[in-house]
Amino acid sequence: MATAAASPATAPSSFPSTARKSTLPTLRVSRKLKLAPSALSSDPSPAFRSVTAFAPATVANLGPGFDFLGCAVAEASLSLGDTITATLDPALPPGTVAISAVTSPARPDLAARLSRDPLRNCAGIAAAATLRALGIRSHAVSLELAKGLPLGSGLGSSAASAAAAVKAVDALFGSLLSPHELVLAGLESEKAVSGFHADNIAPAILGGFVLVQSYDPFKLVQLPCPPSLRLCFVLVTPDFEAPTSKMRAALPKHVDIGQHVRNASQAAALVASVLLGDAAGIGSAMSSDGIVEPTRAPLIPGMAAVKAAALEAGALGCTISGAGPTAVAVIQGDEKGEQIARRMIDAFWSAGKLKATATIAQLDRAGARVISTSRLE
Structure with missing residues (x-):
């Protein structure tokens, strides 16, 4: 995780003298930044004592859409994503964020690799950006992160943590921010961790397919996808880390x-196929990146063979998910999902000597969402 340029704060004299001093690192929310007009007069009042939010995995680039196309993917158990519980914490100095716990139920070793310092954790950075956007100066928030996504997988791991954090913190104070403002808050974390690109954080928050039309000025386009389109994704992740x-x-x-012309035309075809609900068109365009995939595939052992195996097994398209190493194949419905997944896993082993695991996910149209709340006492 990247380091944010901020330092722990001390409590002002108005803070209750009976509160214990926190030993957790906290991230001060800057007061120098411009606040929304509604936030200048007084802090928004908390709506809940705590909020738990989930944010899904994402597939960025989608082949030819490097840094400007992405979609959210999840499965019924909500294990393919990250969960954040944001809780009001009167023991912390006002206007600060702390991370009280990091767990990883499916990957216990992963929790030890993630810092609880909010200066070095993307959830902490995103939560602080959300408090800043809300204009919160009288309350502090502690976070519990349950990590469901592996690091360096190409599934938007940092974006999922950031998206869940901004959703939970915003809901804690009554869900006052617009979707666009939530994405901007999450983008503060992405900028610190992996660079200024929104093709993971935008779909993680908004759900579905998202096009980043412009970064200056920042403009997103949510691509409506016909409900009848039963789009599924076979996600095969090898035991190999590919740092962004x-x-x-x-x-x-x-x-x-x-x-450039060929890639631009394929990206346009992908957008058109999403709008038309054309699964075959989506798959064809995803498989047609001639710029980024050819340079990254050789860095992931067996990737070329995995793509060939997926297409031969009946996938409509296959490419690298984000920066990799996860390979993503797209199918209509899930009938062929297990067969395609087995072929892709076998190819990773035979061609790249890498063990791999597979998940069959659906297009997640909801994005980051609140899954539970605790009332104020």
């Missing part, structure tokens, strides 16, 4: 105009 920084360093510095 390393995968970005491999990208070409110059692109031939012909390659």
Whole structure:
């Protein structure tokens, strides 16, 4: 996790003298930033004592849509994503964020790798950005993170933590921020962790397919997808970590105009296919990246063979999810999902000598959502 430029704060004299001094690292919410007009007069009152929110995994790029296309994916058990519980904590200095616990039910070793310092944890950075956007100066929040996604998987692990954090903290104070403001708060974390790109954080918060039309000014377009489209994703993750920084360093510095035109046309075809509910068109466009995938695939042992195996087994398309190493195949319905997953796992082992695990997920149309609340006492 990246480091944020902030330091722990001390309690002002108005803070109750009976409160214990926190030993947890806290992230001070800057008061120098411009606040929304409604936040200038007084702090919003808390609506709950605590809120638990879930944010799904995401598939960024979708082949030719590097840094501007992504979608949210999840399954019924909500294990494919991250969960945050945000709780009002009067023992902390006002205007601060602390991380009280980090767990990883499916991957116990992962919890030890994640910092509880909010300066170095994307959930803490995102939560602080949310308090800043709300104008909160009289309350403090502690976070509990349950990590469901592996690190460096290409499934938007940092974005899921950030998205769950902004959703939980906003709901804690009455859900006052717009979807656009939530994405901007989450983007503060992404910017610190992996760079200024929203193709993970936007779908993690908004759900479905999202197009980042512009970064300056920042503008998103949610792509409506017909409800009749039963789009499923076969996600196969090898036992191999692909840091985003390393995968970005491999990208070409110059692109031939012909390659650019071809990729742009495929990205446009993908957007059109989403709007039309054309699963075959989505798969075809996803498989047609001629710029990013060719430079990253050789860095993931067996990826070319995995893509070929998925297509031969009946997948409509296959590409690298985000920066990788997860391979994502798209299908209509889940009937062929297990068969395709087995073929992809076998290919990772035979061609890359990598063990892999598979998940069959659906398009997640909801994005980050509140799953439980605790009333004020």
